[in-house]
Amino acid sequence: MQKLTLARVARLFVLSLAFAATAASAQSTIRIGWLSSLTGPLSSAAIAENQGVQFAVDEINAAGGVNGRKLELVTRDTSGEPTKAVNLAKQLAFVDKVDFIIGPVNSGESLATVPIVAKAGIPNLIIGTIDELVDAQKFPLAFRAINTNKQWIEAANDYALNVLKKKKIAVIGDTSGYGTAASKVAQDLLQKAGVTPVYVALVDPNKTDLTDELNKAKAAGAEVIMPWSAATGLLARLFNTRGDMGWDVPIVGHPAMMAPTVRPLLNKPDYWKNAFAAGYLSTTYDAKGKLPPRTQALMDKIRSKLGKGEIDFMFWWIALGYDTVKLVEHAVKTAGSTDAAAIGKVFENTKEFPGVYATYTWSKENRNGYPDHAIVVNIAGSFKDGSFQAAPR
Amino acid sequence: MFVALITGLATGALYAAAALTYNVMFSTSKVLSVTTGHISMLGGIFGAWFISTLGWPIPVALVGAMGIGAVFGLLTDFIAIRRVLARSDEHLWLLSTLALATMVQQAAGLWWGTEPKPFPRLIPQDFSAGLGDQKYWLPIVIAILLAMALELFYRRTLYGKLFVAMSEDAFAARARGIPTGRIRSMSYVIAGAMGGLAGFAAGQLTFAYFALGLTLTLNGFIALAVGGLGSNAGALVGGAALGILSAVATYFVGGEYQQTISVGLLMVVLLVKPAGLFGSQSVRPV
Numbered sequence: 001m002q003k004l005t006l007a008r009v010a011r012l013f014v015l016s017l018a019f020a021a022t023a024a025s026a027q028s029t030i031r032i033g034w035l036s037s038l039t040g041p042l043s044s045a046a047i048a049e050n051q052g053v054q055f056a057v058d059e060i061n062a063a064g065g066v067n068g069r070k071l072e073l074v075t076r077d078t079s080g081e082p083t084k085a086v087n088l089a090k091q092l093a094f095v096d097k098v099d100f101i102i103g104p105v106n107s108g109e110s111l112a113t114v115p116i117v118a119k120a121g122i123p124n125l126i127i128g129t130i131d132e133l134v135d136a137q138k139f140p141l142a143f144r145a146i147n148t149n150k151q152w153i154e155a156a157n158d159y160a161l162n163v164l165k166k167k168k169i170a171v172i173g174d175t176s177g178y179g180t181a182a183s184k185v186a187q188d189l190l191q192k193a194g195v196t197p198v199y200v201a202l203v204d205p206n207k208t209d210l211t212d213e214l215n216k217a218k219a220a221g222a223e224v225i226m227p228w229s230a231a232t233g234l235l236a237r238l239f240n241t242r243g244d245m246g247w248d249v250p251i252v253g254h255p256a257m258m259a260p261t262v263r264p265l266l267n268k269p270d271y272w273k274n275a276f277a278a279g280y281l282s283t284t285y286d287a288k289g290k291l292p293p294r295t296q297a298l299m300d301k302i303r304s305k306l307g308k309g310e311i312d313f314m315f316w317w318i319a320l321g322y323d324t325v326k327l328v329e330h331a332v333k334t335a336g337s338t339d340a341a342a343i344g345k346v347f348e349n350t351k352e353f354p355g356v357y358a359t360y361t362w363s364k365e366n367r368n369g370y371p372d373h374a375i376v377v378n379i380a381g382s383f384k385d386g387s388f389q390a391a392p393r
Numbered sequence: 394m395f396v397a398l399i400t401g402l403a404t405g406a407l408y409a410a411a412a413l414t415y416n417v418m419f420s421t422s423k424v425l426s427v428t429t430g431h432i433s434m435l436g437g438i439f440g441a442w443f444i445s446t447l448g449w450p451i452p453v454a455l456v457g458a459m460g461i462g463a464v465f466g467l468l469t470d471f472i473a474i475r476r477v478l479a480r481s482d483e484h485l486w487l488l489s490t491l492a493l494a495t496m497v498q499q500a501a502g503l504w505w506g507t508e509p510k511p512f513p514r515l516i517p518q519d520f521s522a523g524l525g526d527q528k529y530w531l532p533i534v535i536a537i538l539l540a541m542a543l544e545l546f547y548r549r550t551l552y553g554k555l556f557v558a559m560s561e562d563a564f565a566a567r568a569r570g571i572p573t574g575r576i577r578s579m580s581y582v583i584a585g586a587m588g589g590l591a592g593f594a595a596g597q598l599t600f601a602y603f604a605l606g607l608t609l610t611l612n613g614f615i616a617l618a619v620g621g622l623g624s625n626a627g628a629l630v631g632g633a634a635l636g637i638l639s640a641v642a643t644y645f646v647g648g649e650y651q652q653t654i655s656v657g658l659l660m661v662v663l664l665v666k667p668a669g670l671f672g673s674q675s676v677r678p679v
Contacts, residue, residue, distance in 0.1 A: 039499065043507045175649050203648040206608060208528075208598045209400040212644050233509035233600050244520050261508040265600060267520040 029072040030065075030338055032057070032328055033092035033122075035103035035113065040080035044261070045317045046105040049127070050075070052321025053102065055302050060325065066332045071325070078104050085109035086116060093120035099338040100331075102324045103127055107149075108177050114139055123331070123343045125324045126367075130181055134367035141340060143347045143362055145324050145355075147370040152255065152278040153186045156226060159276055159377040160252045161193060163393050166224045170199035170217035172210075172238070174229035179205070182228035182254070198222050205231035210241040218247060227253040236265030243271035251275040257380045258388060260312055272381030276391040279378035282357050283316045283387040291387055298322060298356045299386070315386030316357060323355035396524060397644040398637060403529040403598055405636020406536035407433070410591030411613025412620060412628035413539050417584040418466075419622065420560040421577040422478065427490040428469045430609025431497050432462045432585050434602070436592025438505050441512045441601035451515055458593040459586040466585020469493060470578050494606060501603040512596030528597035535594040536632065539587055540625045556580060560623065615659045621672025630670060634658070 034053055037046040057071045065071060074096050078085040085104045092098045093116065100123050104110050107128035117124040118139040126133050126144040129152070134144045160166050169190060173183025180202060187197055199220040201213050217225060227238055235257050242249065244267065251257065257277040266272055282295045291299070298319060303311070306318075330353055335342035350369070353360045360369035378388035414429050436458040443454035473489035516527050547553040555576050558566045567573045592605075599605055616635050620627025635655060642654040662669060 039502060040507065043502070175651070180649070201647065203643070204651050206599075206602075206605075207643070207648065208404055209396070211396045211400070212394075212640075215396065233602065236509075236600075240520075244523070246521075259508075261510075264511045265509060 028069050030069050030100075030328070030332055031072045031074055031096065031098040032325065033089075033096060033098035033101040034073055034075045035078055035085055035088055035092070035101060035105070035109070036075060037080035037105045037109070038075075038077040040078075043080065044259075044313065046080075048313050048315075048317035049105060049321035051302070051306065052318035052323075053325055054321075055305060055318075056322045056325035056329075059301075060329055066329050067336065069332075071328070074098055078109055080106055080109065082109045082112040086112045089113040089116050093117060093122055098122065099340075100125065100328050100343075102328075106178075107133065114142055118142060121340050123340055123347070125327060127320060127324065130178065131185075136365055136367050139367075141344045142367060143327075144368045144370070145327060145357075145360065146320060147280075147358075147375055148368055149182055150185060150189070151370065151372060151375045153182065153189055153228070154372075155278045155375045155377055156252045156254075156276075157186070157189050157193060159391065160224045160226065160250075161195065163377075163391070164224060164250055164252070166250070167195050168198045168221050168223040169195060170201075170220065170222035170225050171197045172200075172213060172217075172225060172227045172229075173202050174205040174231055174234055175202050176205055176229070176231070179229045179231075186226060186228055197226075203234065205229060205234045207234065208237070210234075210237050211245070214238075214241050214245060214247065218245075218249070222249060225249055225251045225253075227251065227257065229254060230256045232256055232259050232261050233265065236262045239271045239275065240265075240267045243268060248274055251380070252377070253277060255279055255314075255378075258378055258383060259314065260383050263381075263383070269381075275380035276377050277380050279376055279388055280316050280357065281374045281376050282319055283314070284376050284378060284390050285384075285387055286390075294354065294356045295319060295387070310384070311386030313386065314383075318386075319355075319357035323357045323360075326355060327353065327360065394641075394644060397640040399524045399529055401637040401640025402633055403532050403595075403636070404640070405616070405633040406532040407591060407595045407598070407609065407632070408612040408616040408635050409536045409629045409632025410532070410539055410587065410595075411609045412617040412632055413536070413543060413625060414584045414588045414591070415613055415617050416623060416625060416628055417543065417556075417580050417587065418469075420556050421563075421573070421580040422470075422474055422486075423563075424474055424478070424486045424490070425614065425617075426469055426474070427487065427610055428465070428473070428494045428497065428606075429584075429588065429613055430611070431494045431606035432465055432588030433592030433595070433609050434501065434604075434606040435465055435497070436462050436589035437512060437596045437599060437605065438501060438510075438601040438603065439589075440593040440596055441510060442505075444513045445511070451513075455590070455593055459589040462585040462587070462589020462592070463582045464585065465497070466581040466583070466588070467578060469585070470581035474577070474581070475574070494610070498603060498606055505601070505603050507603060509600035509602040512599075512601050514597070528595075532591070532595040532598060535591060536629060539591070540629050543625050552576070552579065612655065615655055618659055618669055619662045621669030624669070624671035627669055627671030 036050050057073045061070050076088040101117050102125045107130040110128035110133050124142045126142050127146045129149040134142050171186050173179040199217045255277050331343045331346045334346045347362050348364050351361050358370050358374045362369050377391040379391050382389035418426050439461045440458040443449040443457045473493045477486045477489045616631035620631025639651050643651050
């Protein structure tokens with residue numbers, strides 16, 4: 001009887017030790033849920049962002065973690081599908097019980113997941129650009145790390161109206177949710193500036209030819225073409241049509257125009273000239289051909305992990321991914337815990353946090369952390385080693 | 394407006410080629426495979442890969458693209474059709490072919506990448522040719538040639554007549570000693586080669602893009618339904634009608650209504666003439 005009791009006590013002791021170890025282990029990690037569209041039609045940005053996220057996690061863990069706690073990255077591939085993103089957001093919130101959620105990558109997915117993450121009371125770093133994704137009242141723990149769509153459009157409008165001094169603008173969006181919304185915002189902002197677009201069109205992102213659209217824009221007297229679409233195939237067709245028509249009208253618009261994947265789709269390399277797109281100060285060379293110090297430092301650190309030679313994709317995606325994890329580090333360090341309410345307070349009071357992609361500031365009312373002055377306009381065909389040249393002003 | 398007609402006709406020719414591919418597979422199996430558009434997608438991306446990356450001469454790359462299509466056609470029959478038809482009379486092939494199409498698209502995305510890539514020029518020609526550019530007329534010529542070749546095949550060859558026999562009554566064909574399983578596999582190989590050829594010919598129009606398949610599957614089906622299931626002339630007319638209508642609708646109404654008008658055309662035809670413009674409803678005497 002005594003033997004039995006001792007055995008039971010020993011077993012309970014071992015079990016409780018194991019339980020305590022598991023609990024301590026769970027306590028010791030900071031779990032970051034990462035909703036990323038690593039496969040599917042919009043994977044290019046996500047794959048690059050993932051490299052930045054992973055690099056930051058490894059770097060912080062190699063330095064001992066945050067307040068002695070290691071970061072644990074829980075990556076979920078949404079394939080760019082909102083329905084899948086919703087299921088995975090629920091899994092991260094209620095099964096994996098993560099402390100933070102970064103993403104999803106695309107605005108359409110984020111529209112579906114942000115309310116769910118907000119309801120679960122988990123801090124959410126937003127990396128989609130459409131305006132509806134943040135709301136201090138409805139989603140108090142959602143903080144946007146990327147710029148807003150409006151910031152891109154305002155920069156492009158400003159360039160067309162005040163630098164190129166053109167008032168006759170043709171706005172061409174694609175028929176996706178993003179393209180339609182962006183085209184509408186562009187028209188509204190132009191109207192506010194006292195300019196009515198001379199031509200507006202929405203086209204299917206897979207449309208094989210844009211001759212009709214450009215002929216109509218030309219007939220309407222357009223002096224600038226402004227495309228709002230992230231579909232590189234469509235943008236390349238726009239360049240090709242303009243070039244084949246022999247019409248040297250400036251094109252000013254979405255950053256995807258500058259993507260290196262556009263270059264091989266062009267009928268002639270010259271077709272990329274006289275085109276300008278909204279971009280970022282952090283990935284723009286200055287007059288001496290230098291990048292901002294923080295961008296250069298990250299580039300030097302991460303380059304060996306990206307393969308040999310020059311960087312052949314937009315470096316800002318890596319910088320954004322890297323910054324989201326650094327923002328988690330900043331929040332936990334400052335709050336001293338992963339308590340969601342305390343983390344929310346830290347982000348609300350964050351002023352001028354020096355990231356690579358940008359310097360972030362949020363407040364009680366403002367959940368958009370990206371500063372206006374860090375948006376610039378780049379020359380579309382100037383891609384070199386992940387960054388761009390500034391458009392002439 | 395004339396530009397809209399020509400570009401619509403070129404896109405419609407690609408839909409017509411997809412409809413012809415449907416027809417060949419349907420004739421022997423009574424299956425409308427969701428993989429139809431994906432065959433052309435593979436023809437496009439493998440054609441670009443053979444020429445641009447491997448440096449193959451264009452004729453060899455063309456044969457290679459058709460070969461890839463043929464192999465995929467055979468795999469479709471082997472993986473998604475044969476067992477399903479043997480075990481069930483229900484339309485479970487819809488799910489099995491959808492699953493295979495999804496897997497192929499995912500695999501293509503992982504290997505080829507998710508951004509469109511260029512398809513090389515097949516014939517030396519300056520880009521200033523306007524509507525005379527090969528990217529417009531190559532798909533049109535190929536669709537017409539495919540339809541003519543199929544008609545000759547059905548009318549002039551023994552195997553073609555076996556296809557027709559199976560199309561009329563597969564049970565009777567088998568009772569008369571026709572190896573229906575082998576003939577069905579052959580039809581999938583031929584359909585695959587046709588789809589690969591169409592994807593190759595239209596590569597400059599569509600770019601080499603992994604997500605092209607589902608668009609072609611849907612629009613090829615609409616073209617088929619409009620023209621009439623089983624009719625090669627109907628496939629050509631249905632494809633051309635769909636392509637031109639979409640282009641004209643975009644020209645006059647705007648791109649946001651393009652899909653609605655395409656599917657609207659399908660609804661109208663199904664309501665007014667369910668068998669399609671060139672189709673005939675078979676009546677089985679009982």
